[in-house]
Amino acid sequence: MVTPFLFFLLAVVAVTAALGMLFSRNPVSSALWLVLNLFCIAGLYLTLNAEFIGIIQVLVYAGAIMVLFLFVIMLLNLSALPTLESLDWKAVAGFVVAMVVLAQLVYMLASGLGALPTTILAEQAAATGDASTIAKELFTRYALPFEVIGVLLLVATIGALMLAKRKPI
Numbered sequence: 502m503v504t505p506f507l508f509f510l511l512a513v514v515a516v517t518a519a520l521g522m523l524f525s526r527n528p529v530s531s532a533l534w535l536v537l538n539l540f541c542i543a544g545l546y547l548t549l550n551a552e553f554i555g556i557i558q559v560l561v562y563a564g565a566i567m568v569l570f571l572f573v574i575m576l577l578n579l580s581a582l583p584t585l586e587s588l589d590w591k592a593v594a595g596f597v598v599a600m601v602v603l604a605q606l607v608y609m610l611a612s613g614l615g616a617l618p619t620t621i622l623a624e625q626a627a628a629t630g631d632a633s634t635i636a637k638e639l640f641t642r643y644a645l646p647f648e649v650i651g652v653l654l655l656v657a658t659i660g661a662l663m664l665a666k667r668k669p670i
Contacts, residue, residue, distance in 0.1 A: 508548045515541035539563040
């Protein structure tokens with residue numbers, strides 16, 4: 502009885518935090534709304550018996566990635582942000598309609614090819630969501646994408662350092 506209530510409570514807080522992130526005028530407070538959202542998503546993982554993924558969510562995303570975002574926000578000096586009056590609302594509405602149509606097309610294509618995900622039981626998810634099973638899959642079947650992501654993170658780190666480096670006058 503507690504788990505479904507906690508799941509829906511975390512889901513509502515996550516959606517509220519996402520909206521707070523989108524509509525916040527200050528970039529730092531927007532990043533803090535995103536941190537709250539990431540913590541709620543970690544809580545959602547914990548309610549779904551995926552403890553390893555929930556802990557990694559907090560360590561990697563809410564910890565390391567958000568620190569990087571805050572450093573970039575503070576280094577860029579975002580004093581002149583665009584206002585809502587300068588937005589072209591027809592373009593925004595067209596983008597939303599295009600994304601809805603694209604989502605429908607992808608769904609129809611996936612259902613036609615039989616590529617929709619199947620539901621699994623919570624016990625089966627708990628058995629396959631532990632650290633040893635994830636590590637075995639990550640370092641055998643997905644070794645190349647894992648290494649590519651490592652190289653991309655290294656390039657992003659070098660790029661952030663190059664942006665942060667001050668040019669001599």
